[in-house]
Amino acid sequence: MSEFLSGEDVSIVLCGEAGQGIQTVEAILVQAVKLGGYNVFSSKEYMSRIRGGENSTQIRVSSKRISAYVDRIDILVAISKGAIDHLKKRISENTIIIGDEDTLKDVVRPDVIKIPFLKIAKNIGGPIYANIIAAGVLSRILNIDFQIFEECITAMFARKGEKILEGDLKASAEGYKIGEELLKSAKINIEIEKNDGIRDEILLNGTDVFGYGCLAGGVKFMSSYPMTPSTSLQVFIAQYSKDFDIIFEQAEDEIAAINMGLGASYAGARALAATSGSGFALMSEAVGLSGMIETPIVLYIGQRPGPAVGLPTRTAQEDLNLVLYSGPGETPRAIFAPGNFEDAFYMTQRAFNIADKYQIPVFILSDQYMVDIYYNIPSLMTKDVEIETHEHSVFGAPKSKILWDYIVKTDENYRRFEITEDGVSPRGIPGFGEGFVVVDSDEHDEEGHITEDLNLRTEMVEKRLKKLEGIKKDVVPPELIGPSDYKILIIGWGSTYGPIKETLDNLQSNDIAFLYFKQVYPLHKDTLKFVEKAQKTIIFENNANSQFGNLIKLETGFEIHEKALKYNGMPFSVEEVTEHLKNLQEVERNSTNFLNPQNRKSWRSYNGS
Amino acid sequence: MDPEIFDVEGADVAWCPGCGDFPILRTLKAALAELEIDQKKLVLASGIGQAGKLPHYLKSHTYNSLHGRALSPATAIKAVNRELTVIVTSGDGDMYGEGGNHLMHTIRRNPDITTIVHNNMVYGLTKGQASPTSQMEMITPLQVEGVFLEPFNPLAIAIALDASFVARTFAGDIEHMKNVFKEAIKHKGFALVDVFQPCPTFNKINTYGWFKDNTYKLEDSHDPHDRNEAFKRATETGKYPLGIFYKNENKLTFEETLSVYSKDNSPLFERKTDVQKVKDLIEKKRSV
Numbered sequence: 001m002s003e004f005l006s007g008e009d010v011s012i013v014l015c016g017e018a019g020q021g022i023q024t025v026e027a028i029l030v031q032a033v034k035l036g037g038y039n040v041f042s043s044k045e046y047m048s049r050i051r052g053g054e055n056s057t058q059i060r061v062s063s064k065r066i067s068a069y070v071d072r073i074d075i076l077v078a079i080s081k082g083a084i085d086h087l088k089k090r091i092s093e094n095t096i097i098i099g100d101e102d103t104l105k106d107v108v109r110p111d112v113i114k115i116p117f118l119k120i121a122k123n124i125g126g127p128i129y130a131n132i133i134a135a136g137v138l139s140r141i142l143n144i145d146f147q148i149f150e151e152c153i154t155a156m157f158a159r160k161g162e163k164i165l166e167g168d169l170k171a172s173a174e175g176y177k178i179g180e181e182l183l184k185s186a187k188i189n190i191e192i193e194k195n196d197g198i199r200d201e202i203l204l205n206g207t208d209v210f211g212y213g214c215l216a217g218g219v220k221f222m223s224s225y226p227m228t229p230s231t232s233l234q235v236f237i238a239q240y241s242k243d244f245d246i247i248f249e250q251a252e253d254e255i256a257a258i259n260m261g262l263g264a265s266y267a268g269a270r271a272l273a274a275t276s277g278s279g280f281a282l283m284s285e286a287v288g289l290s291g292m293i294e295t296p297i298v299l300y301i302g303q304r305p306g307p308a309v310g311l312p313t314r315t316a317q318e319d320l321n322l323v324l325y326s327g328p329g330e331t332p333r334a335i336f337a338p339g340n341f342e343d344a345f346y347m348t349q350r351a352f353n354i355a356d357k358y359q360i361p362v363f364i365l366s367d368q369y370m371v372d373i374y375y376n377i378p379s380l381m382t383k384d385v386e387i388e389t390h391e392h393s394v395f396g397a398p399k400s401k402i403l404w405d406y407i408v409k410t411d412e413n414y415r416r417f418e419i420t421e422d423g424v425s426p427r428g429i430p431g432f433g434e435g436f437v438v439v440d441s442d443e444h445d446e447e448g449h450i451t452e453d454l455n456l457r458t459e460m461v462e463k464r465l466k467k468l469e470g471i472k473k474d475v476v477p478p479e480l481i482g483p484s485d486y487k488i489l490i491i492g493w494g495s496t497y498g499p500i501k502e503t504l505d506n507l508q509s510n511d512i513a514f515l516y517f518k519q520v521y522p523l524h525k526d527t528l529k530f531v532e533k534a535q536k537t538i539i540f541e542n543n544a545n546s547q548f549g550n551l552i553k554l555e556t557g558f559e560i561h562e563k564a565l566k567y568n569g570m571p572f573s574v575e576e577v578t579e580h581l582k583n584l585q586e587v588e589r590n591s592t593n594f595l596n597p598q599n600r601k602s603w604r605s606y607n608g609s
Numbered sequence: 610m611d612p613e614i615f616d617v618e619g620a621d622v623a624w625c626p627g628c629g630d631f632p633i634l635r636t637l638k639a640a641l642a643e644l645e646i647d648q649k650k651l652v653l654a655s656g657i658g659q660a661g662k663l664p665h666y667l668k669s670h671t672y673n674s675l676h677g678r679a680l681s682p683a684t685a686i687k688a689v690n691r692e693l694t695v696i697v698t699s700g701d702g703d704m705y706g707e708g709g710n711h712l713m714h715t716i717r718r719n720p721d722i723t724t725i726v727h728n729n730m731v732y733g734l735t736k737g738q739a740s741p742t743s744q745m746e747m748i749t750p751l752q753v754e755g756v757f758l759e760p761f762n763p764l765a766i767a768i769a770l771d772a773s774f775v776a777r778t779f780a781g782d783i784e785h786m787k788n789v790f791k792e793a794i795k796h797k798g799f800a801l802v803d804v805f806q807p808c809p810t811f812n813k814i815n816t817y818g819w820f821k822d823n824t825y826k827l828e829d830s831h832d833p834h835d836r837n838e839a840f841k842r843a844t845e846t847g848k849y850p851l852g853i854f855y856k857n858e859n860k861l862t863f864e865e866t867l868s869v870y871s872k873d874n875s876p877l878f879e880r881k882t883d884v885q886k887v888k889d890l891i892e893k894k895r896s897v
Contacts, residue, residue, distance in 0.1 A: 035897070155897040204894055216884055220882075221685065221688075223681075247685075249685075249688075252710055262674070262685075263674075263682025263683060263686045264685035269877040293672075381888050381891055386884065387884070430649075430652050431690055432878065436668065436669065437670045439673065440665070440673040441657070441674055449621075449665050450621075450673075
């Protein structure tokens, strides 16, 4: 039989056990596809184990720019026995399955293409080469020049020694040969338009982007305890620590991580700690300390499903409430939740400036899906970024005394917590100037010394909370995507951006717009105006309680009409978002009054594969 | 240098009359003055407890943090600015109870900081419960049938972890205490000084008199570089030895292992990030 895949994009899924090199193939193929002149997007799902299990990676190859996960599988490369069963809900009659002839010997389907991957691999030098042969097959059927593929293989394996590289190059050539035969036999044919310009684009993954944002934000100190999916950012910073004068320390626990960060910040280094929900729970006491001693810190939370340890390697947006309310007492904060690479870079960079400007904890909410995706973009740092200086005279310091990042040179009369009009006191650090920098976790006077004076206590609370007014003025507005005279308004934050945006692009509707929040706290002042304008509102969130929807209600009084909530550990797919919106339009057509609760439909229970 | 320069004018000292914290404070000021420590480069860090309040009574930069957490910020403060002298003051509950994990790992890291633990064998600030170092059979409002846990032995633990400086002194012996403080502050690396200190309000057992009767000084012949001997002496009970038990000058400090100081000793706040370098890094992602 013959399958022709043509049109705008193809979704290839590789599935195998942990340890079979699926992620290596992903890393090679995304490069090869981009250098081959196609847009590429990849996303992975994996189990919490070191070997075995079933992991899969989706690689979309497209003539259009893409940055979202789809359920659809056009080509499945099944490297393990369990692959087909693992993905059965996503395999359709149009899915072409390519697999090892021995592994798939029991699979009886007309659309299965069996190839002796393992036998060939063993001839080359061992089963470890099977994944590279598969990558070679895919590169050939995608019409990627062998030279380009070889270049990617060399870049990946050169450091592993000549012998391994030689084997991998041999495996590549074998893969190409098999691909060639497949094309000749007309079992498979892919025709996607190439664009040579894409070759020179930047190919990144989510972790890289957050990492560059941290570097551009001037991070100088990071202490963290490894925890999926924040570990990749820790690795990124550790690897660049030498080049960028950063101290990276693996802390003994999350408590030490944040407390070290605060100490570093007190001494004048921009500080970062990264963790996930369960680890962040341990940090919350020190979030209160950051608020009390008005010492900035940036906290990066790679979200995954909870409660407690939850699903360690899956995705979720469940930690908004934790971050929003963390810490004893009341203290202002800012929370960013970027949903695409450009925003992830700029919001992360901004987080460091905002933390220093207001001397507060600032949070970046990321998630497993967001950190693991790859896609190509024309460029990342399109605007200049700067590590902001402390230049507002209302902050109380003459310009001559300002250091470059909101730090002032102290004089003998320096008071760390001087009460100012906007609540922000000039921030001094030990060893820079004549003053003493005294900070205390107890309530304190302007100098920083413990006080139990209840009037002073009131003043200090008001001073700290006053900062929220400034923070609100600096809120990044939500971005309205689509028509401004919308009837239906989709609301999303963080990584749901990709699938919502692609759905919207596909639907080309004049009635539907998307309000995308990249800062989720404080809320932008125009939020109410945006939601009130719609006849119908729907929010997409990867949690079961609509945490952001509830925050909008709390802050604006507006209750979002429909809530599409997914919490099985997988991101929304473009198909799911499309289905929700089609259902919503259906309701709209069949009803004269959308706001009638009887016409409301809940998709809360949706739990796809 | 006059120790009075470390006085805090009008400080509202919250310690009880007769508290062993007073001589510790006075002696620390004297030690700092004799060592001519630059006050503008001195950071005192503490956690919570009566001992944790000491930095408020000694004029210096102060980082009074959370219960048990003083070592983490202190390590980082010293790491980002090596020009600072960093001293941690803490109590037995703060350092050996709530902060026990941090003590263990800070010893492993070996930052060049000094930690003075006011060890009064009781929880004072929370009104008289047992601390990790409380003696067996001590009856408290919570340990109603008496403490039945073996007291924590900070010195033996520190020596087992090859801490670079381990000492014990007594708040009732000013000269001894001053000498130990000075040696600890001068020492390059992590220095742990456990100070026997009476709590006149909540610990009626371990009084000045009791400490006097139950301690003695290590002989001049004690070799602090002999780790096995140091460990043996640290496990002595009945009468507790005072002095410098153990020293290991051959360990790299945490700061010395940091690549940021391989070519440049300047504090990190003086170093600006070159944003263009980030841009160049991103541009590299156009090719494999």
